[in-house]
Amino acid sequence: MKHFALETREEVERFETLLSEYSHARTQMALSHVPLLKAWDQLHKREDGGRVFTALLDLYLSLHLVEFDLTSVGGTWNAFFSRGKMEGGSILDSQEKFFGKMDMHRFATSFVLRYRAIWDKLMGFFVLYFAPTQYDIFCKSKSKKKTFRSIASAIDALPNEFVATILDRLDEFDNKFRTAEAHGTGSVRKWSLTMEGMEGNPFVDLFAHWNVLNVVCLTIGKLFEPAALKQYAEEPPAL
DSSP: OOOOOOOSHHHHHHHHHHHHHHHHHHHSOOOOSSOHHHHHHHHTTSTTHHHHHHHHHHHHHHHHHHHHHHHHHHHHIIIIISTTSSOSSOTTSOHHHHHHHHHHHHHHHHHHHHHHHHHHHHHHHHHHHHOGGGHHHHHHOSOHHHHHHHHHTTOTTSOHHHHHHHHHHHHHHIIIIIHHHHHSSOSTHHHHTOOSOSTTOGGGHHHHHHHHHHHHHHHHHHTTOHHHHHHHHHSOOOO
16 A cells, blocks of 8 residues: 655645645634745755654644644534523533534544644654654653653753743643543543533633644744744744
């Protein structure tokens, strides 16, 4: 069986166009965090460019899917449970309430697990881009967060404060959402299946975590913008 791969510049350009169109059709927005064609042009000057581009492509696809999950949460809320629609009571009151809330729960749990996975991909990309000789060590490590902190400490382009902020937010996410969903009895259902409003609901924190991911992925995009590359080196990313 032939595996999917982008093998030419023309294929990358076509893929980037279609991915943007898909994103807009599904979420009414078109993510543009990473210029894939510019990344292809730059990375193929490196000996390991194909490997780095593959990691970048995988990361960017995951970002689109995470956005789709969270947009679907918000869209379902707006369609069925926003002010003046189905408010109060219990999801057991009607099939419509139950189905709507189950959709929210499905998208939210998908977001939690996919969101956590994308951070391992993101940390791996930073290592592969800036410290490729350390990449295999990172991949084989039991604690990728600890290994990333150690490797990143020697990468000038990733300030300690930037790395610390990323890992602190990731710890917060793991403790509040991911650990329970992946290894326990779950926590998201406590909030996704309630008929309470969004105000003060821990569920809203998912959107804050998405914002952090957005900022970090935008810094990756700057690596492939010629005009921004020099600035990236002189002004490392900050959250």
